[in-house]
């Protein structure tokens with residue numbers, strides 16, 4: 633279970649990016665974090681594993697307050713948190729298998745990782761994970777030979793190889809097309825459910841969040857302005873989160889996108905006739 637208590641962050645520049653955020657995420661719950669640009673979504677995610685140092689507040693993972701830890705203990709505790717990134721953050725020249733195994737780096741002694749000699753148990757687990765994310769036959773391919781969707785599957789397998797207790801997911805589908813985005817979101821929600829794993833997903837795409845998340849947290853100017861079920865995300869709630877102009881502009885953007893897609897489909901269909 634993750635508990636944030638009074639979490640705040642003011643950057644050196646004076647930007648108050650997070651103000652007094654308090655929330656609890658129970659085991660197995662997958663939470664979508666939405667809000668306009670600059671609302672503090674990335675800051676919130678990064679304060680949890682202290683890629684960004686919180687200015688105040690507690691980050692309780694189980695009964696350990698991550699916000700209070702010194703460097704060595706923080707490094708150990710970070711193993712409990714898996715991260716998935718928008719741009720995948722794979723080592724491009726390494727194979728898919730080696731990328732997944734790198735999720736074990738926090739556990740194996742340095743010499744083993746340096747020689748790339750992982751324990752047999754880790755290798756077997758990595759194969760199982762590759763199978764689960766549908767990449768069994770790509771294990772020996774270099775990461776730079778994969779499509780965006782396949783790369784994100786490697787990112788998911790790598791995070792799971794860590795055997796985390798929490799997943800932090802930063803815009804996992806922002807670089808993917810709509811169909812691949814849905815496949816990735818489906819995979820993410822399934823693997824979390826299978827492991828009773830809680831996740832916080834920073835997600836720009838509101839309809840995608842509504843379709844896949846169990847709970848939505850809306851941030852605006854560093855504060856939580858909505859916390860509820862996807863079905864409660866009404867027009868007026870979205871206006872509170874995004875502001876009237878932004879929300880209408882976003883919706884118009886979606887409509888234009890759908891029209892463009894329908895138009896492209898019609899053209900393809902005409903060509904195929």
Ligand SMILES: Nc1ncnc2c1ncn2[C@@H]1O[C@H](COP(=O)(O)OP(=O)(O)OP(=O)(O)O)[C@@H](O)[C@H]1O
Nearest residue numbers: 643644645647649668669670671672673674675676
């Ligand atoms: N390293 C930094 N130094 C100073 N200010 C920062 C830094 N990172 C973020 N901020 C500021 O903190 C606020 C929150 O930014 P953050 O990136 O967390 O928002 P976000 O909701 O993730 O936005 P986006 O959706 O555009 O990624 C913004 O006002 C931003 O300008």
